[in-house]
Amino acid sequence: MTLKWNDRHERRITWALLSSLVLMLSVVMVPVLTEETNNNDLKCDLLGDEEVESNRERELLQKLTPLTSLSFSTDVQEGQKKYTYKFKVCGAAGNDTNGGLVQTEVNKETVIGRFNETHIYNGTDWIMLVYKQGDKYNNHCSKEERTAMVMISCLTGTLGKNFHFIGEERGKEKNCFYLFEMDSSIACPKVDSHLSLGSILLIVFFSLVAVYIIVGFLYQRLVVGAKGMEQYPNYSFWKDLGNLTADGCDFVCRSKPRNEPAAYRGIGDDQLGEETEERDDHLLPM
Numbered sequence: 001m002t003l004k005w006n007d008r009h010e011r012r013i014t015w016a017l018l019s020s021l022v023l024m025l026s027v028v029m030v031p032v033l034t035e036e037t038n039n040n041d042l043k044c045d046l047l048g049d050e051e052v053e054s055n056r057e058r059e060l061l062q063k064l065t066p067l068t069s070l071s072f073s074t075d076v077q078e079g080q081k082k083y084t085y086k087f088k089v090c091g092a093a094g095n096d097t098n099g100g101l102v103q104t105e106v107n108k109e110t111v112i113g114r115f116n117e118t119h120i121y122n123g124t125d126w127i128m129l130v131y132k133q134g135d136k137y138n139n140h141c142s143k144e145e146r147t148a149m150v151m152i153s154c155l156t157g158t159l160g161k162n163f164h165f166i167g168e169e170r171g172k173e174k175n176c177f178y179l180f181e182m183d184s185s186i187a188c189p190k191v192d193s194h195l196s197l198g199s200i201l202l203i204v205f206f207s208l209v210a211v212y213i214i215v216g217f218l219y220q221r222l223v224v225g226a227k228g229m230e231q232y233p234n235y236s237f238w239k240d241l242g243n244l245t246a247d248g249c250d251f252v253c254r255s256k257p258r259n260e261p262a263a264y265r266g267i268g269d270d271q272l273g274e275e276t277e278e279r280d281d282h283l284l285p286m
Contacts, residue, residue: 043068043090043091043115044061044089044090044100044115044116044118045115045116045117045118046058046061046118046119046120047117047118047119047132056121057119057120057121060120060121060122060127061090061118061120063127063186064089064090064120064127064129064152064186066159066186067089067159067160067184067186068088068089068090068091070088070089070159070160071086071087071088071091071093072086072087072088072160072163072182073085073086073087073163074163074164074165074180076165081105082105083103083104083105084103084104084105085101085102085103085104085112085165085178085180086101086102086104087100087101087148087150087163087180087182088100088101089129090115090118091115094109094111095109096109096111096114098111098114098115098116099111099112099113099114099115100113100114100115100118100131100148101113101131101134101148101150101178101180110134110135110146111134111135111146112131112134112135112146112147112148112178113130113131113132113133113134113146113147113148113178114131114132114133114134115131116133117131117132117133118130118131118132119132122187124189125153125154125187125188125189126151126152126153126154126187127151127152127186127187128149128150128151128152129149129150129152130147130148130149130150131147131148131149131150132145132147133145134146134147134148137170137176140170140176141170141172141173141174141175141176142173142174144174144176146176146177146178147175147176147177147178148177148178148180149177149178149179149180150180150181150182151166151179151180151181151182152181152182152183152184152186152187153181153182153183153184153187154183154184154185154187154188154189155183155184155185155187155188156185156188157185158183158184158185159184159185159186160182160183160184160186161182161183161184162181162182162183163180163181163182164180164181164182165178165179165180166179166180166181167179212233213232213233215233216232216233216234217231217232217233219233220232220233
């Protein structure tokens with residue numbers, strides 16, 4: 001019964017070590033896969049021809065990639081009318097295939113901005129995403145096309161939330177716009193984390209220790225055929241490490257030679273003088 005339990009226990013240890021090795025390899029591969037995923041093209045089309053598009057704007061759009069899978073909406077009450085604004089980053093928010101931000105009222109949908117005419121810029125802790133070529137005004141702003149502006153503010157710990165309507169600027173003849181705001185950690189400044197030399201050395205040390213234990217255990221188990229505690233690499237050495245350490249400390253720290261005779265010695269028989277024999281014959285009566 002004990003032998004079977006030991007075999008099961010050893011098999012579990014072997015599988016645990018194999019799983020740890022696979023996990024270490026997967027951690028190395030994840031950044032490569034993530035980089036390939038982030039290089040996918042977005043649907044947003046920046047203003048101007050592709051040859052003259054700004055590299056800075058392309059980088060900012062690439063930064064918004066995690067938000068493309070999310071949809072946002074907000075309800076606004078204006079008098080007797082209720083509007084619902086729907087927004088998507090580089091995606092269709094409504095029925096229009098290019099409508100990145102739309103306004104719905106009952107069954108009527110108005111495109112506020114289309115992502116095939118996108119402009120983007122940023123500051124320290126915010127990003128402004130602009131969709132142009134929306135539906136034209138009926139009476140305001142010289143009947144020009146609508147424009148949607150979404151300010152994405154920095155908020156750590158969240159991918160995207162708090163999408164809400166700020167207001168509409170239509171009291172002028174040109175350059176009218178709808179302004180929205182939302183929060184996301186995407187807009188937060190990048191914090192440079194530099195590892196110190198000591199941290200790097202510790203990471204390398206513990207990584208080497210882990211590889212040493214895992215590879216050594218598998219070698220002892222699968223190649224040598226060791227069982228029980230003998231499966232650990234250099235088991236006899238680590239078992240005697242305490243005695244070796246004690247010997248080393250004894251050799252380094254002892255102030256006197258080990259073979260120096262002790263200060264106190266016992267008296268040997270050869271050092272005793274001859275015992276005088278006492279005669280008491282004269283005490284006997286004659």
